[in-house]
Amino acid sequence: EAQVTQNPRYLITVTGKKLTVTCSQNMNHEYMSWYRQDPGLGLRQIYYSMNVEVTDKGDVPEGYKVSRKEKRNFPLILESPSPNQTSLYFCASSPIRDNYGYTFGSGTRLTVV
Amino acid sequence: TQLLEQSPQFLSIQEGENLTVYCNSSSVFSSLQWYRQEPGEGPVLLVTVVTGGEVKKLKRLTFQFGDARKDSSLHITAAQPGDTGLYLCARNQAGTALIFGKGTTLSVSS
Numbered sequence: 239e240a241q242v243t244q245n246p247r248y249l250i251t252v253t254g255k256k257l258t259v260t261c262s263q264n265m266n267h268e269y270m271s272w273y274r275q276d277p278g279l280g281l282r283q284i285y286y287s288m289n290v291e292v293t294d295k296g297d298v299p300e301g302y303k304v305s306r307k308e309k310r311n312f313p314l315i316l317e318s319p320s321p322n323q324t325s326l327y328f329c330a331s332s333p334i335r336d337n338y339g340y341t342f343g344s345g346t347r348l349t350v351v
Numbered sequence: 352t353q354l355l356e357q358s359p360q361f362l363s364i365q366e367g368e369n370l371t372v373y374c375n376s377s378s379v380f381s382s383l384q385w386y387r388q389e390p391g392e393g394p395v396l397l398v399t400v401v402t403g404g405e406v407k408k409l410k411r412l413t414f415q416f417g418d419a420r421k422d423s424s425l426h427i428t429a430a431q432p433g434d435t436g437l438y439l440c441a442r443n444q445a446g447t448a449l450i451f452g453k454g455t456t457l458s459v460s461s
Contacts, residue, residue: 242393271448280453281394281439288447296448328393330449337382337401340449342393 240265244329244343251319251350259314259346261329269332270312271296271340272304274325281328287312288334319350355440355452363458367429372455374440375422383423384449385414388437397425430459 242263251257263270271286273296283296287306301323303315312331316323326347330340356375364370374383382401386394398407400416400423407414411434413426427434437456441449 269446278453281449281451283448286447294447330393334446336446337384337399337443339384339386339396339399340394342395344393345391 240341242329242331242341242343244327244346247344247346249346249348251348253320253350254318257316257319257348259316259327259329259348261312261314261343262310263312263329263331263341264310265331265333265341266309267331267341268309268334270306271330271332272302272312272314273328273330274298275328275345276325284314284327316348319348321350324348324350355442355450357438357440357452357455359455360453361456361458363460364430366431366459366461368459369426369428370430370457371424371426372438372457373422373424374452376442377421379420380442381420382443383416383420384441384443385423385425386439386441386451388439388454390436394437394439427457430457432459432461435459 245260272284273281275281282298285304287293329343332340384399385397388394398414403420404418405416411428415424437454439454441451
């Protein structure tokens with residue numbers, strides 16, 4: 239089944255404790271991206287990657303890091319999480335083709351206390 | 352960033368009613384996408400509209416792209432409880448990002 243898999247689904251952590259949210263896709267898509275979703279603010283892009291070793295900032299990159307060492311994986315790293323990073327996070331992938339839709343993962347609900 | 356304004360923000364209706372939600376912008380787009388998101392899940396693509404004036408149907412859902420390609424609408428006929436969810440419009444920004452509207456939260460009660 240074609241899908242984007244995120245782990246974990248739920249995570250509660252403490253301020254300052256480094257964490258990684260994994261994302262993997264099995265569709266051989268070139269493009270991958272991370273979004274966060276917050277009430278009243280909608281979906282906002284954090285980082286994206288057009289291919290292996292190519293990453294760039296989205297609208298809200300502060301406090302996050304990403305890497306793209308393999309085509310299928312695009313982990314999101316929070317080096318020192320803070321409470322304002324409590325959010326619902328989504329990974330998405332897509333071919334780089336006009337008008338193609340994104341495939342989203344099921345989300346990771348992160349709480350930083 | 353060119354904004355997408357969605358209306359209404361919330362909609363609560365009874366099963367069997369019809370409804371329309373709107374997605375508007377001051378800018379012209381080459382295409383527009385509609386997604387539906389259920390609680391606790393990621394958005395799922397419903398349709399992409401490309402041509403001004405285009406109408407696409409997906410069972411009881413009808414999508415229209417405005418003639419000037421600045422607006423779009425989603426019409427649901429005879430809504431059912433299974434239609435409940437967050438409906439999002441989005442445009443593809445130069446292949447680097449999907450820019451989303453804030454969505455319309457639809458609740459259909461039986």
